[in-house]
Structures are given as C-alpha cells and as structure tokens.
Amino acid sequence: xxxxxxxxxHPVAWWVWAIGLAAAATLTTNPLLLLLLVAVAAVVxxxxxxxxxxxxxxxxxxxxxxxxxxxxxxxxxxxxGVDGGHVLLDxxxxxxxxxxxxxxxxxxxxxxxxxAGLYDGMRLATIVICIGAANSLAxxxxxxxxxxxxxxxxxxxxxVAVTVFPQLADSARRxxxxxxxxxxxxGRVGRLRRFLVPVLEDALERSLALAAGMDTRGYGRAGxxxxxxxxxxxxxxxxxxxxIGVGTYAVxxxxxxxxxxxxxxxxxVAVAAVxxxxSGRRVRRSRYxxxxxxxxxxxxxxxxxxxxxxxxWIAGHDLAVAHPGVESVPYLDVAALGAVLVGLVPAVxxxxxxxxxxxxxxVGA
Amino acid sequence: MIELRNIHVTYDDAAAxxxxxxxxxxxxxxxxxxxxxxxxxxxxxLGVLTGLVPRFSGGTxxxxxxxxxxSIIDTPPRERAxxxxxxxxxxxxxxxxxxxxxxxxxxxxxxxxxxxxMRRRVEETLDLLGIADLRARDLRTLSGGEQQRVAIGAVxxxxxxxxVLDEPTSAxxxxxxxxxxxxxxxxxxxxxxxxxxxxxxxxxxxxxADRIALLTGDGGLVVDEPATVLATSPVVPPIVExxxxxxxxPLPLSVREARRHARHLRVLPAPEExxxxxxxxxxxxxxxxxxxxxxxxxxDVDVELRAGHVTALMGRNGSGKSTLIWTLQGAHExxxxxxxxxxADPARLAADxxxxxxxxxxxxxxxxxxxxxxxxxxxxxxxxSDAGPGTCRALLDRLAPGxxxxxxxxxxxxxxxxxxxxxxxxxxSPRVLLLDEPTRGLDYAAKRQLAAIVRDLADDGxxxxxxTHDVEFVASVADDVVxxxxxxxxxxxxxxxxxxxxxxxxxxxxxxxxxPWLRVDxxxxxxxxxx
Numbered sequence: 001x002x003x004x005x006x007x008x009x010h011p012v013a014w015w016v017w018a019i020g021l022a023a024a025a026t027l028t029t030n031p032l033l034l035l036l037l038v039a040v041a042a043v044v045x046x047x048x049x050x051x052x053x054x055x056x057x058x059x060x061x062x063x064x065x066x067x068x069x070x071x072x073x074x075x076x077x078x079x080x081g082v083d084g085g086h087v088l089l090d091x092x093x094x095x096x097x098x099x100x101x102x103x104x105x106x107x108x109x110x111x112x113x114x115x116a117g118l119y120d121g122m123r124l125a126t127i128v129i130c131i132g133a134a135n136s137l138a139x140x141x142x143x144x145x146x147x148x149x150x151x152x153x154x155x156x157x158x159x160v161a162v163t164v165f166p167q168l169a170d171s172a173r174r175x176x177x178x179x180x181x182x183x184x185x186x187g188r189v190g191r192l193r194r195f196l197v198p199v200l201e202d203a204l205e206r207s208l209a210l211a212a213g214m215d216t217r218g219y220g221r222a223g224x225x226x227x228x229x230x231x232x233x234x235x236x237x238x239x240x241x242x243x244i245g246v247g248t249y250a251v252x253x254x255x256x257x258x259x260x261x262x263x264x265x266x267x268x269v270a271v272a273a274v275x276x277x278x279s280g281r282r283v284r285r286s287r288y289x290x291x292x293x294x295x296x297x298x299x300x301x302x303x304x305x306x307x308x309x310x311x312x313w314i315a316g317h318d319l320a321v322a323h324p325g326v327e328s329v330p331y332l333d334v335a336a337l338g339a340v341l342v343g344l345v346p347a348v349x350x351x352x353x354x355x356x357x358x359x360x361x362x363v364g365a
Numbered sequence: 366m367i368e369l370r371n372i373h374v375t376y377d378d379a380a381a382x383x384x385x386x387x388x389x390x391x392x393x394x395x396x397x398x399x400x401x402x403x404x405x406x407x408x409x410x411l412g413v414l415t416g417l418v419p420r421f422s423g424g425t426x427x428x429x430x431x432x433x434x435x436s437i438i439d440t441p442p443r444e445r446a447x448x449x450x451x452x453x454x455x456x457x458x459x460x461x462x463x464x465x466x467x468x469x470x471x472x473x474x475x476x477x478x479x480x481x482x483m484r485r486r487v488e489e490t491l492d493l494l495g496i497a498d499l500r501a502r503d504l505r506t507l508s509g510g511e512q513q514r515v516a517i518g519a520v521x522x523x524x525x526x527x528x529v530l531d532e533p534t535s536a537x538x539x540x541x542x543x544x545x546x547x548x549x550x551x552x553x554x555x556x557x558x559x560x561x562x563x564x565x566x567x568x569x570x571x572x573x574a575d576r577i578a579l580l581t582g583d584g585g586l587v588v589d590e591p592a593t594v595l596a597t598s599p600v601v602p603p604i605v606e607x608x609x610x611x612x613x614x615p616l617p618l619s620v621r622e623a624r625r626h627a628r629h630l631r632v633l634p635a636p637e638e639x640x641x642x643x644x645x646x647x648x649x650x651x652x653x654x655x656x657x658x659x660x661x662x663x664x665d666v667d668v669e670l671r672a673g674h675v676t677a678l679m680g681r682n683g684s685g686k687s688t689l690i691w692t693l694q695g696a697h698e699x700x701x702x703x704x705x706x707x708x709a710d711p712a713r714l715a716a717d718x719x720x721x722x723x724x725x726x727x728x729x730x731x732x733x734x735x736x737x738x739x740x741x742x743x744x745x746x747x748x749x750s751d752a753g754p755g756t757c758r759a760l761l762d763r764l765a766p767g768x769x770x771x772x773x774x775x776x777x778x779x780x781x782x783x784x785x786x787x788x789x790x791x792x793x794s795p796r797v798l799l800l801d802e803p804t805r806g807l808d809y810a811a812k813r814q815l816a817a818i819v820r821d822l823a824d825d826g827x828x829x830x831x832x833t834h835d836v837e838f839v840a841s842v843a844d845d846v847v848x849x850x851x852x853x854x855x856x857x858x859x860x861x862x863x864x865x866x867x868x869x870x871x872x873x874x875x876x877x878x879x880x881p882w883l884r885v886d887x888x889x890x891x892x893x894x895x896x
Contacts, residue, residue, distance in 0.1 A: 052503075141463060160461065166505075177696055178732035180716040181725050182789050183749020197735040201775075206458050212421050213459025217520065218446030218475030284477035288470030289484065354501075 006352045008050070011138035012146055013297035014346075017044075018134030020304025021343055024311035025126035028322045029119040030330045033311070033340060034126045038065070040343040041133040048346060049136055050353035061132025065125030072121025076113050079104060085112035085326075115326040142291065149280035153220065160210065164203075171202045221284070229278075236275030243268025296350055303345035310339035366559060367391045367414065367449075367527055372428035374409055374418060383409050385584025387428075391527065394557040396549065398570050398591070400600055401580030403808045404778050407563040408454075410580065411529050414561065415451040416442035447476055450520030451529045455536075456512045457504070465507075465515050466491075466500045472523040486522045494518045494548055509682040510541025514548060521552070528552070530562040534569050535805055538681040538834045539869045542569050549573070565808050568602035568837060568873050571595070572619040592616045600809050603837055603873045606885045611892065623877045633891040635881050638861060644672035647828040648693065648723070648797045653702035655685075655692050655852075662688040663852040666702075670797055670828035675819055677839040677860070678832040679870055680849035686832040687728065689849065690799045693830070694725045706797055720750070724795035728802045730786040731775070739777070739785060740770030743792075750793040761788035764818050780811035787818070798822060800831045804838050816842040840864065840872035840883040 018041070025037050042058075049055040077091075087108045094105035141162065147155040175198045184194055214220075247265025250256040314336055315322040324330035369389040375382040383406035391397060399407050412418030419426045420441060430438045437445060450472075453459050462468045469490055473483045491497040494514045499507065507515060513533055520528065533549075534542035550573050552558045561578075564570045571577075577594040579587045587594055592615050595605045604623050608616045611630065617623035648670040655663040663685045670676060678686050691697035693704060695711030696719075704710055706722045714722070727733070736742045743757035750756070761768060765784035774782060783803055791798070800819070804812055812835070819842050823829050833839060839846060839860065846863040848856045848870065856863050864870050865880030874882050882888060 156461070174727070174729065175732045177691070178727050178729070179735075180696060181694075181720065181727065182733050182746060183717065183720065183751075183793060184735075184745040186749075194735050198732050202729075202732075208421065209453055209455060209458035210461070212417050212442075213451075213453060214461055215421075215442040216415050216417065216446060216449070216451040217461075217472040218443050218523070219461075221443045221446070221475060286474055286477050286480055286483065288467065288474055288480070288487070290480075 004351055006354045008142075008291065008354055009048075009138070009300060009346075009350050010146070010291040010293050010297045011140075011143040013293070013300040013350075014138040015134045015143065016301035017304030017343070017346055018130045018137075020301075020306070020308040021133075022127045022130035023308035024340070024343075025123055025130060027308075027311050027315040029123055030321060030324050030332070030336070031119055031122055032330050032332050033321070033336055034119075034122045036332075036337070036340045037126050037307075037343070038129050040340055041130055043344060044347045044350075045133050045136055047348075048350045048353055051355050052139065054139060055136050058132055058136040061129050061135070064132070065129045068125040068128060069118065069121035072124070073114065073117045076117030077109055078106065085110040087111075088114065112326040119326070145287075146291065148276050149285060150276045152285060156214075156219065164207075167206060168199070168203060171206075172199050175199050175202070233275060233279040236271055236278065240268050240272030240275055243271055299349040300346040303342050303349070307339055307343040310335070310342070314339065366393050366433065368431040369413065370429040370431065372413055372426070372430075374406070374413065374424055374426050376422070376424040379424075382584050383424075384413070384580075384586075387584075387586045389578060389586065389588060391559050391561065393526070393559055394553055395575040396553050396560045396562070396573055397576050397578055397588075398567075398574040399561060399563040399578045399580070400567060400594075400598065402582060402600055403565075403780065403806070403811060405580040405582045406584075407580060408531055410578070410586075411451075411531055411561065411563055414527070414529050415449055416440060416445050417451070443475075446472065446525075447523055448525055449527045449529060450523065450525035452513075452516045452520060452531070452533065454531045456516030459516060460504045460512075460519075463504055464500075465496065465502050465504065468504060468515060468519045469522050472519060476523055478523075483522075486524075490518045490522050493521070493552075495544075508541070509536050510538070510544055513537065513541070513545050517545070517548065521558075525558075527559045527561065530560065532564055532806075533562055534564060534566060536682075536834075539569075539836060541682060542566075542834075543869075546570065546573055565600075565806070566602075566835070567600065567809075568604065571602055571605075591618055603885050604877065607874060607877065607888060610885065610889045620873060620876045623873075627877050630878060630888065630892070633888070633895055636883075636887045636891065638859070638881065644674055644826075644828075646670070647672050648704070648706045650693055650704045651702055653689070653692060653704070654700045655688050655697065656700050657688075661852055663692065663699075663849075666849075666852070666854055668693065668830075668847065670830055672796070672826045672828050673823050674844045675823045675829045675831065675842050676845045676847060677843035678830055678847050678849065679834070679836075679839065682834075684849045685852035686849055687801055688852075690725065690801050690830065690832055693797075694723045694799055695719050696725075717749075720790075720793040720795065722795055723797045723799065724790040724793065725799045726783070726786055726790055726801065726803060728805075730783055730803075733786050733789060734774045734782075737773055738770060739768055739772050739774060742774060742785060742789060743770070746789040746792045752792050752794070757788050757792040760791050761785060764788055765814070778811070779806040780814060783807070783815065784818070791822075796827055798827050798829045800829065800833075802832055802834070804833055804835045812838055813841070836864070836870050836872045839870075840874070846870075 021037055021041060025034060028034065045058045049058070088111055089109040091106045091109055093107035096105055141159050144155045144158050175195060179194050184190070243264055246260060247262070247268050250260035250264060251262065318333070321331070321333055321336050369387055372384050372387040373382050374384040399410055401407055409418055412422060413426065413430065418424065429436050432448060460468055461471050466487060469487045470483055473486065491500055494517065496511065496514055496518060499511060499515065504512070504515065533545055537545065546569060549560055553560055562570065571591055574591050576588060577591045579594050579598050581587060595601050596616055604618070604620065605616055608623065608626070611626070613626045617626055646669055648668070650666065650668040653663055653666045654661070666689060678689065680686055688697060692699050695704065695714065699712065704712065709722060711719045711723050734742060736745060743761060746757040747754050761784060764787055765781050768777065768781055768785070774785060777785065803815060807815060816838065819829055819831065831843065843860045845858065846860050847854055848863060856866065861881045861883060864872065864883065865875055872883060874885060874888065878888065
C-alpha cells in the first residue's frame with residue numbers, strides 16, 4: 001500500500017465529528033455506551049493528533065472527565081436523593097431546617113442512588129471529553145479562521161484574545177519574581193497593588209503595540225464598498241438580528257402567536273445569511289492556504305453525524321439500551337455497538353497529521 | 366519618494382514641540398539612520414512616517430507628508446500598509462498569528478493579494494531572509510534574532526517601498542545583529558527598498574548607512590552623509606570618537622578604514638594590565654545545573670564574584686544568562702550545585718532576607734515599580750528594607766542626582782528609571798549586585814553614566830555581575846568576562862584576554878588596534894603620554 005500524504009484535516013470536520021459523538025452521549029445513560037464513546041474518541045485522538053502544543057491537551061480533558069464523575073458521585077453521597085433500593089451504607093441523616101425542604105444531607109446510601117450519580121457523571125464527562133478530542137485534533141485558531149469573510153474581523157479579535165492569556169501568565173510570573181526583589185508596603189491591599197499595577201501596565205502596553213502593529217499591516221482597511229452598499233449590509237444585519245430575536249422569544253413563549261415563532265426565526269436566519277454573503281463579497285481580503293474540504297473531511301464529518309443520528313434513533317426505539325435504569329445490568333446490542341464504532345472511521349479515513357519535524361510522507365499508513 | 370514638509374509635533378502636556386519644522390526627503394533605495402540622544406523624538410519621527418503619530422500617541426501634528434507628491438498625512442496607517450512597512454521595538458509584541466508562515470501571509474491577506482501570489486511571495490521572502498527552515502515554527506519559540514527577521518519578512522511580503530524599523534538590533538547579541546543588518550543591506554541593494562531605522566548602537570549600524578538624520582534635541586533635524594554628521598554629533602560610536610581624538614580626516618566609519626589610519630598608533634606603548642586585585646570572595650557557586658523540563662538551561666557552571674570586581678556575563682540570546690542570574694539570586698530553583706553568599710544559601714532564605722544578601726535588577730526593570738511618584742517609591746523601599754527614612758533617596762541622588770520626587774516613574778528617561786530601580790534594590794544594602802541586560806534603550810551618555818555607577822559600586826566593596834550583549838559597555842566597565850554557550854561556560858578570564866580572543870565580542874578599538882587595547886580613553890591617554 002502506498003504511503004499517504006500527511007496533511008491537516010479541516011478543523012470544521014473534526015468539530016462536526018466531535019459534536020456528533022457528544023450529541024450521542026447526551027442521548028444515553030448507558031455506561032457501556034458512554035465508555036465506548038470515550039474509547040472511540042481516545043483511539044482517534046491517538047491515531048490522528050499532531051505534535052503541536054494544543055494536541056497534548058487531551059490528557060487534561062480525560063482528567064477533567066474523571067473529576068466530573070467523582071464530584072457527581074460525591075454529591076450523590078452527600079445529598080442522597082433516591083429513596084428505597086439496596087442500602088449499602090446506612091448513614092445518619094443530618095436534619096436541616098424547613099426552608100431547605102427537599103434537600104437531604106447524607107442519609108442511607110443506596111446502590112441505585114450511587115449508580116444514578118455515576119451514570120449521570122459519566123454522561124457529562126463523555127461530552128466534555130468529546131469536545132476535548134476536537135480541541136486536541138484541530139487547531140482552535142484555525143477553526144476561528146474558517147469563519148465567513150464578513151465575520152473575519154471578529155474572528156481576528158477572538159484569535160488575539162486567545163493569544164493574550166499565555167502572555168498575561170508570562171507577565172504575571174515575571175512581575176511576581178521582580179516584586180520579590182524589593183522591599184515595599186505589605187498588607188493585603190498593598191501586595192495586590194504591587195502585583196496588579198505592573199501586570200496591567202504591561203498588558204496595556206502590549207495591547208497598544210499589537211494594535212499599532214496590526215494597523216500598520218492593514219488590519220481593518222476600508223475596502224471599496226460604497227456608502228449605499230454599506231447601508232444595505234447594515235440594514236440586512238439589523239433585520240436579521242430582529243428576526244432571530246423575535247423568533248426565539250416566540251418559540252420559548254407558548255402564548256405568542258405561532259406565526260411569530262418558527263417562521264420568524266427561519267426568516268431571520270435567512271436574512272442573516274444573505275447579509276453575510278453580501279458583505280463578505282465586498283471584503284477585499286484573501287486567505288492564505290485555506291484548508292481544503294475534500295472527501296476525507298466529508299467522511300470524518302459524516303461518521304460523527306452518523307453516530308449521533310443512530311444513537312438518537314436507538315434512544316427513540318430501544319429504551320432498554322439507551323437508558324437501562326439502575327435496577328438492571330446495562331447491556332449493548334449490535335445496533336448500538338455498530339453505531340458507536342462508526343465513530344472510529346476517522347482513525348483510518350483521516351489523513352495522518354503533518355508533524356513539525358517529520359517528512360511529509362508518513363510511511364506505513 | 367516620501368517627503369516630510371515642515372513637520373511640527375507637540376505632545377499634549379509638553380511645553381516645547383518634539384519636532385519643530387522638520388523637512389526630510391527620502392529617495393528610493395537608501396538606508397537612513399535616525400540618531401540622537403534618548404528622548405529627542407526618534408520614535409516620533411518614525412511614527413510620522415507610518416501614521417502612528419498622532420493616532421496612537423496623542424499630540425498634534427502639523428505640516429505635510431507627501432508620497433510621490435500626494436499628501437498622505439490624513440491617511441491612517443492601515444491605508445498606508447501597501448507602501449510603508451513598520452517593525453516596532455519589540456517584534457514579538459506585534460505578532461498577530463502563531464506560526465512563521467501565517468505571520469508572513471497576514472499582511473497580504475489584509476491587502477487582498479491573490480492566493481497564488483501570496484504563496485509565491487511567502488516562499489520568496491522565506492528564502493530572501495534565510496528563514497525557510499523556520500516556516501512551521503511557533504513564533505514564541507523563536508530566538509530574538511529570528512523574531513526580528515520574521516517581523517521584517519512579515520512586512521516585506523506586501524512589497525512596501527519604505528521599511529521603517531525602531532531599534533531593530535537593541536535586543537540582539539552581536540552576531541544576530543550582524544545577520545539582521547546584513548539582511549537589511551541586501552534588501553536595499555537588491556530590491557531598491559528604502560529603509561529608515563532608529564538605533565542607539567551606532568557602532569553596529571553606521572557602516573551600513575547612506576545618510577544620517579540627527580535629531581538635535583531642540584526639535585531640529587540635521588541630515589547629511591554619515592561622516593559629516595558624525596563630525597559634530599553628540600552621539601558617536603567609539604570608532605568616530607577615536608578618529609576625532611586622533612584627528613583623522615576624513616573620519617573613518619568602518620573598522621577597515623580606521624585600520625588604515627591607525628598604522629601610526631601601533632607604536633604606542635600597550636596599556637598596562639592592572640593585576641587582579643584580591644578582593645574577598647562574596648559569592649561562590651559550584652557545579653550549578655538548572656533545567657527547564659528536559660532542556661538543560663545551565664550546565665555545570667562555577668562562578669566566583671569578588672568584592673570590588675565587575676564581571677560581565679555574555680553569550681548569545683537564549684544561552685542561559687538570565688537563568689544563571691536568577692539562580693545565583695536564589696529565586697530560581699537549581700537542580701544541583703551550591704551557591705554561597707556570606708556563608709548562606711540564598712535559595713533557602715526568605716525573599717526579604719535574600720534581598721539583604723543579593724540585589725538583582727531584572728531585564729524589565731519597570732516591573733519593580735508600582736507607585737505614582739518617585740518619592741513614594743523611595744519611601745516604600747525604605748519601609749520595606751528597615752533602612753532609615755531617606756536611604757533610598759540618598760542612593761538615588763548619588764546615582765542620578767536631581768530627579769524631582771513628584772515625577773511619575775514612567776515619565777523618567779530610561780537611564781533615570783534604571784537608577785531609581787537600582788536605588789530601590791540597593792536600599793537593602795546587598796553586597797552582591799546582579800544586573801540583567803541594563804543597557805537596553807540607553808544612549809552613549811547614559812551608558813557612560815551607568816558604567817561610572819557600576820564602577821563606583823564595585824569600588825565601594827560590592828561584587829557586580831552584569832549580563833549584557835553590549836561589547837562596548839563590557840569593555841568600559843568589566844574586569845572579568847564569562848561567556849556562556851548552551852548553558853556552559855566556554856571562556857572566562859580577564860576582559861582583555863577573553864574579548865581579544867573572540868571576533869564577535871571584540872569592541873571596535875580592539876578590532877582597530879588589536880589586543881590589548883579596549884577603550885578610546887586608553888588610547889587617548891597613551892597618545893598624550895607619547896606627545
């Protein structure tokens with residue numbers, strides 16, 4: 001088999017795939033299914049992550065998931081909840097005043113309560129881990145760059161905001177070290193001031209330097225849109241905003257006339273799309289080496305979507321698999337197993353990632 | 366090509382205008398050096414060209430800026446981006462993206478350059494600047510010289526006709542600075558680019574300059590051939606100082622020219638080396654090893670600092686100088702080895718006791734300052750160090766007399782601010798003093814003052830260690846030199862011996878007259894003695 005060319009997959013493809021898996025996780029409390037989803041995400045991340053800094057974050061998300069499960073279970077023990085069932089440990093109940101009626105502190109610990117907490121925590125943890133998988137597979141900044149041209153400026157602002165945080169951490173470390181070199185006022189306010197003033201001054205100076213740098217390099221050039229075109233775009237975007245606002249309100253408020261609900265929302269979205277396209281066309285800006293969308297991207301996105309759709313179908317038709325409850329032992333059937341395993345497709349279908357220090361040909365793939 | 370006509374700039378709270386009726390015409394394909402003392406308005410002049418003054422600085426600007434005869438004074442910087450490229454003092458602060466390749470493309474994306482043209486220009490620029498091997502690197506992992514070259518490349522991709530640089534070599538070690546300057550000269554010669562740059566370290570730039578624009582300090586500007594301007598300029602590199610003292614005409618601007626003139630000086634008796642004075646050892650470090658993760662920042666370094674001695678710590682960017690300094694001070698954790706100051710290990714002392722043994726002035730000295738006036742800073746330093754009231758102020762008056770206590774520390778000049786930080790650090794009366802890159806942003810006069818201060822402190826019984834890239838500063842003040850590479854000591858010894866043996870760390874006088882000459886004042890003294 002000939003070697004495959006290494007390239008970075010379109011970030012949107014990874015996100016669609018991950019959101020598909022996360023959506024599947026929200027639809028089930030079957031612990032086997034959830035574990036399988038985590039395993040699928042982990043395998044794909046192992047197979048297709050690059051060696052860039054963000055790629056190392058997946059382990060952090062796994063720890064975060066574990067923490068979520070633990071916290072959820074501990075809460076179950078502390079606040080009890082389920083009455084009846086198999087009592088594992090008969091803890092005394094702490095009496096609480098009347099105004100917190102409905103909340104019980106401690107009390108008998110039941111197997112059912114514990115399991116319910118565990119399943120619930122696992123579901124949340126799986127969602128977080130799926131999103132984490134997307135974050136470690138796709139460069140978050142490149143995702144921001146894939147926004148439509150009309151939103152380019154907002155996208156750049158977000159990218160810059162993301163960059164500022166590590167810089168702020170650097171400058172905080174530097175100032176803390178520097179302030180230890182001198183005597184000065186102590187006390188809580190004094191110390192805070194000693195720390196904050198130089199950090200904020202530094203942040204302000206950096207921001208100004210960056211703004212000056214961006215301005216001299218042409219960020220925010222006016223382009224050649226005429227006054228009338230700019231007005232039209234403004235009107236379109238305002239109209240879209242109103243439509244979406246009214247529509248959302250009517251969808252949520254059941255007493256509002258129905259014609260204000262879904263139709264209004266759809267109209268708003270449509271106008272917004274027209275506005276984005278029309279203002280995007282006027283923007284005189286180009287993109288350097290945009291990520292292409294090829295067959296691999298479609299496969300990856302489709303596999304994630306398929307997982308979500310099939311699990312949604314199972315949740316509707318086979319309640320015993322999707323929500324096994326806490327009384328019986330959870331099990332999987334072929335449909336559920338197959339559904340989740342579809343999520344493994346990217347581990348093979350996606351091209352190997354480009355490595356910073358590796359030849360462009362990944363041998364043996 | 367670009368013409369400044371009768372430019373006046375006045376900042377809001379200033380009594381006198383910074384630039385007062387300045388005219389400057391820039392031609393195609395020339396390299397113009399903007400020079401002058403600190404605070405005379407070099408950055409302001411550059412800002413007028415780029416359009417950042419007054420938009421980002423405040424103040425009022427009158428006069429006219431003409432591009433090929435049309436006025437662009439009301440055009441904001443972003444609309445000048447296709448003609449004028451600008452690289453600021455700290456190139457890393459201006460980076461927008463996170464990899465080299467994307468940074469090179471950023472400006473072109475803003476201008477809407479066609480994708481295939483972009484692709485081609487990025488490749489051309491990578492080759493032109495010799496940074497092709499850096500293309501996929503994260504910008505934050507680059508060394509200072511690499512960052513500077515990427516920043517230059519990032520503005521070159523838009524094919525500007527004028528490149529404006531603010532202190533492009535001030536943060537760089539001598540070799541990296543030479544690389545950057547060689548790149549700029551190549552751009553001027555090959556592409557016909559016009560380059561305007563402001564720089565304090567004239568010894569690095571003067572040989573490359575076609576003309577010098579000297580800001581006189583009263584708002585005026587003198588523009589002429591380098592030799593003519595330098596004959597009377599208040600800021601001159603050592604080579605010109607030597608030429609003036611020896612009465613050479615025309616003034617030599619490069620080491621090669623000066624060597625020809627210097628033949629008759631070879632007969633002078635060599636300066637006598639003062640024997641190493643045996644001051645007591647105040648700080649001993651043995652077998653220091655410091656690691657950052659897997660990277661070994663300092664490997665097996667021994668250091669001895671003696672009372673009355675100034676030791677210079679040199680080495681390229683990222684060779685472990687700062688790490689070593691912070692480890693000696695005790696704030697940075699070491700992996701193995703020992704440090705002893707007065708018999709105590711500073712790493713085991715609490716921060717306030719540590720300050721009484723070792724004083725440190727970090728690279729960004731302003732990080733130490735947090736109050737509104739100089740007087741408050743001094744009072745806070747006195748209270749924090751149990752020194753009597755007025756200790757810090759007395760020190761400050763010795764280091765830099767006559768600073769108004771009501772001034773805000775940020776309004777002081779670079780040199781004054783450094784003196785204030787030094788006074789604050791010294792108010793706990795440490796006997797060992799460590800300075801990390803103190804000469805950044807200082808002009809020749811301020812550097813001379815700093816050298817005098819450092820010498821004075823050493824004569825007072827302090828042991829001083831200065832990490833710096835500035836070879837001329839080292840020549841003027843250091844007794845010993847330690848050169849680091851990759852965290853290891855590659856040479857250590859008396860300044861004359863170490864510096865003479867290394868072509869990149871030799872000061873200009875050594876390059877002209879050979880070892881053991883180091884400083885202009887030595888040559889002048891010898892000439893007077895011979896007369």
